[in-house]
Amino acid sequence: MDCIFCKIISGERTGRKVYEDELVYVFEDINPQAPVHILIVPKKHIPTLLDLKEEDKPLMGHLYMVANMIARERGIADRGFRTLINCNPESGQTVYHIHLHLLGGRMMHWPPG
Numbered sequence: 001m002d003c004i005f006c007k008i009i010s011g012e013r014t015g016r017k018v019y020e021d022e023l024v025y026v027f028e029d030i031n032p033q034a035p036v037h038i039l040i041v042p043k044k045h046i047p048t049l050l051d052l053k054e055e056d057k058p059l060m061g062h063l064y065m066v067a068n069m070i071a072r073e074r075g076i077a078d079r080g081f082r083t084l085i086n087c088n089p090e091s092g093q094t095v096y097h098i099h100l101h102l103l104g105g106r107m108m109h110w111p112p113g
């Protein structure tokens, strides 16, 4: 499968790894939009939010628990941070392997652009 995130997870392509467990692979975004910009990626290839199945509910909860842990580790928990998942072109999704963005370390704006 020609998926850059699957290649990072398998080690075929390098990524600056932050954390890994049986369900997720976590690495620094190559084009950071904030001082902290980390991608929390399930090892299971799921193209978009719309492809989630009932059985993926625990996995998606786990992504948020990992975001919680890393936000604390990076010292952005109390200041505040943003988590988001883009879905399909108008959101700006460019990699079709679902991922949770963790952004922090600067003031965020609302509404997002």
Ligand code: 5GP
Binding pocket: 004, 015, 016, 027, 028, 029, 030, 031, 032, 039, 085, 086, 092, 093, 094, 095, 096
């Ligand atoms: P999306 O736009 O799909 O929500 O997010 C994709 C993210 O993946 C972007 O923020 C982009 O910078 C990041 N990205 C794309 N290719 C690579 C890569 O090869 N390595 C890493 N570490 N990040 C990538």
Ligand code: ZN
Binding pocket: 003, 004, 005, 006, 007, 044, 045, 046, 096, 097
């Ligand atoms: Zn993939």
